[in-house]
Structures are given as C-alpha cells and as structure tokens.
Amino acid sequence: MASLISSYGIVKSSSGKLCYEQEGNKDGPAVLFIHGLGGTTNTYQPLVSSLQDFHLVRFDWAGHGRSSVPQKTSIDSYVEDAEGKCQSTKAIPEPCQQMAAVIKYFDLKDATVVEHSLGCLVAMTLAAKQASLLSRLILYGPVKSLPQAGRDGAKGRAENVRKGGMATMADTVIGNAFAAGTLKDRPKTVAFGRELLCRQDAEGYALVFLALAESKDPDWSAIKAQTTIISGSEDKVSTPALCKIIAEFLGHTTVNLVTFEGVGHWHTLENSSESEKVLKNAVKS
Template sequence: MPFLQAKNHRLYYADSHPDGPPRGLTFIFIHGLGSSQNYYFPVIPHLTKEHRCITIDTYGAARSPYTNDSISIPSIAEDVIGALDALNIPKAVVVGHSMGGLVVTELGARYPDRMAGVVAIGPTHPSEMLVSVMNKRADTVLEFGMEPMANTIPSAAVGSRSTPLQKAFIRELLLGQDPKGYAALCRAIATAQPADYAAVKAPFMLIAGKEDKSASMEGCKHIYDHVSSQKKSLEVLEGVGHWHCIEAADEVGGLLAQFASEIS
C-alpha cells in the first residue's frame, strides 16, 4: 500500500502521475469527515488526461492510521503541505470537501505561494450548531462505533437525486473509519475557527448542493463573498445534498475540468 510521510503522520495516498502532470496542473484532494480519498475517484477521470491528481486519506481517517495525536484544521493543512513537500510539488490546486473545505480555505489563507487554485466543495462554516453536532457525534461513535453514523448519514445527508447505490457507497466510507480517529476529527471541526477568507487570493471555486443540510447555502455564500480572489465562481448543483462527488460526479468533474482550463 502506498504511504507518504507528511511531517509526523503516515498518510495513505494515490497519485495518477508520479512523474508529473502530462501537460497541465497538479491537484491534491482533501476529503470530508467519515470519508476517504475514494470519495474523489468518480470525478478525477475528468482531469487525469491532462492533470496530475493526488488523493490522500486524512490523518486518522480510512487507511491513514490514527496514533492518538490531537487533530485540528491547521494540523490537517500542515499535513497537506507536508504531502506536497514529500512529493516535491511546489504548487497545486487544492480541492476540499466539507471538513476539507475548511482545510483548503485555511491553506489558501496561510500558504498563498503554494496555491495554484482553491476549490471548496460544500465547505462548512464554523457555527455554534456545528460545534454541538460534532461533539455529539464524537461521543456517539466512541460509545457505539460507526454503525449509528452509517445507519443515518447516507439517507439524511443526500439530496433528492441520490440513488441506493450512492447511499451504499457513503455507508461503506463511514464503516471504514476508526471510531477514535473519527471522533478526533469531529473535535477538530468543533474547535475550528473560520479561516481568514479575505487572505484567499488564488483562483477560487465553491461548489454547493442546493439541498445540502450540512453546509448551508448561507454559510457557503458567506465564504464566497469574503474570499478576495479576483477570479472566483459559485456553482450550485440542483437536487444534490452534501455528498457532491458521489451524487453528481459528472457535474463536479466537469466543473473541475473547466476550472483547470481557465487557470492553466
């Protein structure tokens, strides 16, 4: 299994073009809570003819082992920079979903010289409600394991277009988590502070689900309005909930390809 060492963390990853992009950009993808790099595999075929795509399992999630280190949104951002350093990549487009959306705005604000572009998919904006939900989830999985999440999230967090097969994919992603790692990531979201959105100046795209109950349209618009990028766009997917790359893979993949063509 391919692992890289990102500072103190051993991360499972995949790399479509280890020798560099065929002629385009390098993308690195950061998944959301209860997910893995596999979340992005339905969309990256839209990119890999021209672009290098690197997917990672966040520390404590899926196949990246949790070793009881504390986790925060800034620490995940540092792991992404560590992954780029380990692969000798000076600059990349960062793509983040949900929790990963928190990470990519943090990256855009703190590491502008490393960003070729920033794409936030259903990014969560910190709020009191988010704190309560995340702390409750952490307590639940530490007591009962991942089954309560797997039995509820696949139906509750998707939009009206979702299919049973898509819900089964989401269920499998959730059941593949270490409960302790999942709880630590819940706490990271609960303690997250908003990134300095105004410091994000790289080309920026935000993809939202019209029926997303986890990342509200209000929060998405707040992030979008406060990002300083001269080139930015907000794309809203009809009938889609919070699992955009599974629910609307071709649409998301097409938007990513279009974004790449516009900034290459």
C-alpha cells in the same frame, strides 16, 4: 477504467502513517484532492478516470481510510504538521506531512486544491497561511467554524460514535447528506457512501468532530487563490446560503459560485459528471 496509479505509499508523519496515491500525467496541471469528514481518497474516485491529463495526488487524512489514527488532532494541526519533517516508507521520501508537504514533495507548481466539506476549511486555512503554495481552490460544500450550539453538537457526536461505533452513526449521516432523489432512486450511490462511513475507524472519526468543535475560521482576507464554490440545492450541511456567505468573505479575489440542482452534500458521488466539468473548467481557467 478505474485508476492508473503510478505511485503510492505510506508516509510516517507526526500524525502517524498517511496513505498517498498518485496518477495521471506528471507534466499536466497539478491537482491535490482533500476529502472531508468520513471520506477517503475514494471520495473522488468517480472523477479520476476522466482526469488523467492532470497530475493527480490524493491522500487519506490521519485517522481516516488507510491512514493511522493519531492521539489528537485539530484543524490547525492538519496545516501545522505539514510544515515539519518526517521519515518515509516505500517510495516516498522526506520531507512529507499532510497538505503542504505533499505539495512540496511532488513539486506541485500552480497547484489546484480540490476539497470536500471539512477538507475545505483545512485547505482555506492553508491558503491563508501559505498563499504561495497553491493558486486555485475548488470547494465542494465548504464549511466554516461552528457557533456554540454546533460545537456542543460536534462534541456530542464524537461521544456517540465512541460509544456506539460507526454503524450507529452511518445511517444518520447518510440520511442527512444525500438529496431525497438520491436516497430514493440511487441505491448504489447510497451504498457506496455508507461503505465509506462504515469502514472508518470510530476513534479517528470522533477526533475530527472534536477538531471541528475547536475550529476557527481562516483569515479570509489572506486567501488569494482563485476559488470555485460548489453547493447542492438540497445540501443541509453547506447550504446554498452558507456558500454565498463564504463567497462574500472571499469577494476580494476571483470567486465562481455554482449550485447543483437535486444534489445534497456529496457532490462528487451524486453528480460526478458536473463535478468533473466544474473541476476541469477551473483548472484550465
């Protein structure tokens, strides 16, 4: 089984048109999925068939996947835009804008928010600003704001993708994101990751790099959600050391730190079975 989508639609927001998908048991525990840079709702496709007891909601960031490309964006805008109002199309009415609005629209009580990479920074920012909207965070490969060298590098990558398109960027990202064993022995997984990247709009991808370059850390002390942090032993983006630092920043709340052996930065693609187990355990805890 792939998915059992019960509703989907395009929602008009200040960021443009956002694509949403909903499936699973509406009476079950609520789970909202947030993908990372270069991802889409399909970042979590390897997990959803075994999670149908939960109420599952996924969406594409503005500028990613099937959502439209905004003129400008920032990490804060992903949160701040969510507090506004919008007009909808298809079956999803107002008010609806990115994260907070999705939680409010679907009335996701006691929501668990599952994030990957840069999506973790967005979700942690929301968790710090509106703690009452969610109770659990599951962070696959979280990141924090960059030092100056990293900010300059992010701006450079935005410029490169604008000049050369996604094809020039995809193989570099793939080589850095996957573990060595994945690159060698799992060509289908690598092909899926490459397809996610190559199907992105170059401008939408560049805008997120610029948002990352200007990002700030959340107010760690304001985050109250029970948190699970997942790293990969070969993760070059969100290293086990970085995950430990983030766990220490969140030490005032309940934190579970997990490391997948032989996994790089795309945990849900490289080890979907363990990703599923960690998610289920966190939601049920």
